[in-house]
Amino acid sequence: MTSKNRDIRLELITLLGVTTTVVIAAFAIYRWLHGNFLALAVDGVIAAAIFSVVVYARNSGNSARAGNLLCLLNSSACLLAVWLIGPIAITWLYLVLLTNFFLADRRLALGAGLVMLVVLCLLPGVFPDVFHAVSTLVTAALTALFSYIFATRSQDDRVELQELASLDALTNVPNRRMMERALTHALEQQTLGRGRYGLIVLDLDHFKEVNDLYGHAAGDEAIADLASILRFEMRKDDQVYRFGGEEFVVLLKVSSRDELESATERLRKAVRASLRGPGGRITISLGGALLGHERDWHDWFSRADAALYRAKSNGRDSYVIAEDLF
Template structure:
């Protein structure tokens, strides 16, 4: 699937990488003007490596791996700068410790930070005296601790927000937004010959009567119970989504029309046997369609939806499978 989610890590890699490259390039010009060719070479190598990570991240889209590379590169570059330039390069230490926790895996960032601090302790000539050594190392350790804590909290909050954005609040199943992404992916996968997919659209029969006679709370309970039944009936690779109102969509990996029809009938029977409301049994109608030559999920969905309405016209508590398009 290729959802166009906002990738915060990718944005940070790009911002930090480009900014750092520009700053290092400015230092490189300064080295050139003063004839410090060794430092110039180091600056250019670091700048090229950082820019290479940015390009890799943008082209591959693998921000996790690129962030880990950037973390290691920043840490090694900072130590190398301290070793070649001297204590003045320690000003980069705090920025590296801070940003690593937002670029890379937190365990890797923590390990890189500890390695940097231990290495600085054994490098000769880094600190003029014990006071400066303790002051710098304590400040750096606190920076790493606060960065780790804040990055952990931010990631947990981001995960929670993503879940809230992807799940339906009433039923706790993926919402329409997630359904659209999944159907788009299914079309892409089948086009590439990586499986075959079937779609089932279903909704509750005479749902308006439940709301009118027993209230919206009873209607919500029926929808939530239906979602629970559908989740229980899903196979390993199947997914159920709430499309809206009392309507749900089921995406299945199937090998034939017969398999899709059997799955559709199984869902109908499961709901008929288990779903109850204040007025007694509640049934569903279903429409199914195998993915054919469609290149847009809307066309595929429309065939299944049309089959659902034919099932309702046939008296409800039934299903219709749309004609195949191959």
């Protein structure tokens, strides 16, 4: 990827995991100074396990699995602490319930919280009387409920923000940012021998005249209509992006130059047959390029863009496929 997305869950795992490891390590030193070697061993195992999850998350990038592991580990460690230390360790319960919803899958966090509450009810000597038991359990249940609601709302907002950041507002197709990621991924896949890729760069012919004669609203409508036609013409593994202005980019998985040329001509004909503006038919020019030995998507894109320029020089409503580089 050209610019990595921030993995909020990975950041939380790192922050909470390292902080928890340091805090538990401090308790372990306290146990050692007071000769409580059983608790020292338990603290050491818990701290090492939590830190191992952080290392796994950083090395693998699999923050979802690491978050689930940390949720289960935190929940188990909290129950173990209550069992070994006594009721004073219940104060950790609320923190664990809260953080689990931001580390793990919400259903897993909710299930882990319910299991913790049930186990606490079954452990002997945890609560001095019924009042303390009910008070603690109700407070813990409310903490879990509010955490679940807040985590759900945060995730929904994050998904919506990601969609706004990845889609073009006018056409509702992926924007340039997403295109750059996709082209970089295509380079990686072809380098690994997982298929061949073709690129088509296209834009509207005489678009400036549409804006000048009929206004920008007509120009925007033409761009939106073009995007709809392109989306309809995409095959299963094809993807269309708005590069900017009236220019679009199509990424295709193809087996040969002939297949790329056939797809390019199909798009040209589809737009010619369907796209209309206030002044009548609107056409496009296209430039295509098979991915060759390029190591950067900019070089691949430049070959297709140069082919588009030649197509426009040839009189527009046409296409040119760049020479292969293998």
